[in-house]
Amino acid sequence: MGKDKAELLQGTLDLLVLKTVETMGPLHGWAIAKRIEQVAQDLLELKYGTLYPALMRLEQNGWISSEWGTSENNRRARFYSITKQGRKQLALEAENWEQMVAFITRVLGSAR
């Protein structure tokens, strides 16, 4: 890996968001972004421009749900939490991810 921060692979943001709301419970967008950045420890650049569309997409797919609430500093904010379907999807995508990693590792391995 070079000095640049890694770009998020297409489709993996969904996985990260799902995992985050699964482990942390209901969160607003800001907190989700902070949490992902915190875990990534600057290895990864999160573009906020893609976060909100992703949240909406996940919600439309029925994997997360959202409702208006009040933030810790008393502001109106939208809180996201994972749904039952979302947990299934998370398991599936995690499995897919592992398969892909295995596959790519194998490809890279065999190419050597």
Added chain:
Amino acid sequence: MRISDLLRRQEIDQRVDEEFEFHLRMQIEENIRSGMNPSDACVAARRKLGNRTQVTEEVYRMNTISFLEEVAQNVRFSVRTLRRNPGFAMTAVLVLALGLGSSTAMFSALDRILFRPLPYADEDRLVHFGMTFPSFSGRSAADSDLILIAGSYQGSWKPVPEPFTAVTTVMWGKGSSCDVTEQPSERLLCAQVESNFLKTFGVRPVLGRDFTPEDDARGAPQVAIISHKVWTRRFGADPGVIGRTIELDGASASVIGVLPAEFSMPTSEADILRPQQQYPLPPGQLGSMLTAFGRLKPGVTGEQAQAAIAPIIEANAKGLPRVGGNSPQPRVVRLRDHLIGDAPRVAWLLLGAVAGLLLIACVNVTNLIVARLAARNREFEVRAALGAGRARLARLALTESLMLAVVGGTLGLALAAGMLRMFVQMAPSSMRDIERAALDLRVFTVAGALALVVGMAVGAWPAFSVWRVRELQHGSRATPAARPHMRFALVTAQIALTVAMLGGSALLLRTLWNQVAVPLGYQSEQVFTMEVAPNVARYPPSSRGLRHALFEQLLDRIRQIPGTVAATMSSDEFPGGMHSVASRSAVDRQPPRDLARGMRLRGRDVTPGYFQTFRIPILRGRAFAESDRGGPPVAILSESAARLLFPGQDPIGHTVERGYNNTDLTRVTRWAEVVGVAGDVRNVGPTLDSDPEIYVPAENWGYLASYAVYAIRTQASSANAVAFMKQAVADLDPLTPVTVEPLDAEVARQTERPRFVAWLLAAFAGLALLLAAAGLYGVASYLVTQRTRDIGVRMALGASPADISRQVVGEAGRWIAAGAVLGCALAWAGARAIEAQLYGVASRDPLSWMVSLVVLAAALLLAVQRPAARAARVDPMEALRAD
């Protein structure tokens, strides 16, 4: 999918705004906490968060475009993969085009019989009513009109009887003609209707006005409503035609209206409608025969209407002289049943056959796709591993089959246009309005829907099997798409459908054969017939000798045509004709007796060449001689007439009562001596018993007849004979239109319905067989490829090539047998559907079914020959080394 979100932009905007605002504030607060001054904190936060509009745009794009974009992507991808495999794509498209094309053409042809309403307002409330006369109707469809005598009707019943809201009539008669006696002269079909005729059917002229009761009064000025066809052909679709006059039969009538293009008469076609103008009838006069129609009040059934109107018809019929020995029966039938008759039966049969063909085509293409999918299994596995969702993959597979169906359907439309033209030409004339069938919007819609359904059906299983692609299965051959028993089921189903179709067409071909092989009692080859009805204006019925002279001169001319072997003139078309029909008879100067119910006796005036011309054998006595015309009255009986009138006796020397024309325009009955007995002629139809017939020499012919029928037996070529006959008429009267027809054509027309059904079904069955053979070939080849390794092992263990190929053929044989058994069961159950179309053969006729099975087995075993041979050529060493 997310189409509904297209409508929710405002909501999205608002939500993104709020989320953005919140995020910005949180970021600013954090920046301040980390020590920035407020204005810097603001700028930094904004920079980090990026462009707000871009986010909104991103959400829009995601919401609206993604679905369409995926479709576009799938389509592009499908086009690429299909193009990479043109053999597969072309086969699949062609097979689907064949199935969809024939279905579309068939639907278009049968639509009017089965689904489309008649072109009248609320057609389900229209009925045809009147009396059945046993001597006129009941046996053949052509003369099933119910008849009302004008004398009983007296110009509309007023008030209109319950449960009708309107009653109207047309003068009875098949295609009554009228002549346009101005240039260009032509003969048109005219119908004389009551003034409320169009109103009753809910039809309005597209131009001008409808008839009024005043138009229908006796002696009112002559008016006419012309058909759309005549309007365009004769008047160039000139809107100024209203008020122009047209000379009809020597009298001028003014055009008051033009009928809609889609209008079609509930009786035989008509070019011109005119008012009847026959009421009130002078006392004691019978008036004409009428065809009557009524519109029922909503919710009234045909039976209720019949019960209500029967007493009225009967009461009105009381004053009439008895028309025949059998009293007429009042009847009411739904207009649709009257016009379309039993055609839906045949239509459903044909539609069933074409649906079978389409089903076979679908199964075939499914089979192809599944086979290809097995080869592409690896590709789908990789895609799945790379993160393509199952649903996404299934949609991709479905897109491909939908594309095949859409392309196939489009090609099918072109095919359908050609097929439809063929159907229309082949169709029996009894198929009403078949020439109006076209690929219109309605047919397009159905064809499009059908293509989509077929695409979904064909893609359903492949999509499902893609859905189940879960993980990478390296090295393993067992893939869900390749499970052979499913493909076996598909092939078996195909074969079963094919068996049923083959058997059905075998039965119909035998029916056709039986009907064609019926001895008709005459020989039609090299005989040409011609009906001549002189122009009314030039030969009015009142100018006694003129027509008579014309008819006689024409007979002389026709006799002199080069190559003529025999020629004749007679009172009626051949072999049918209803010119003179009686249901009572008198023999040996006794009072007349009624015939048995349903029996009728035909009479025919002929010139002496009649029996030679048609080669009708004289069984006893003699044929007519020239001296019989004008000599003492004589008659010849048909065999069945002799049996009917003189049971158990030799009729020669007895007398029968027959009518003769007088030169003073009257017809008299005279006692004629029977001089001969002629063979029976199939005069009702090839499959029905002959009506008994009495022949008398034609005498003073033209004094009463409005037309005469000529026939010649010739040695000349068909073209010459036709030309000579037309010339003969033109020499005498160029204004009299004539059509000359070979008698063979008339004979063919009698069997046109079984011919149409048999050939169509046979064609569909042939295509089905072809597709089934192709399907079996595909599956067998695929299995051989798959089992190359097993075959190699077996060969290595000592199996001979012959054993191997026998094994392949044996396996295919088992499938064929299973399909055949299933097909026979299917046909056994569905035998009733075809029974009504059969003649001289049972629906479970063993010969037909055996022949179909043999044909099926031969074709299918031939189809597996190549895969079997390939299996036998497998090199064991190579097969084992591979993989």
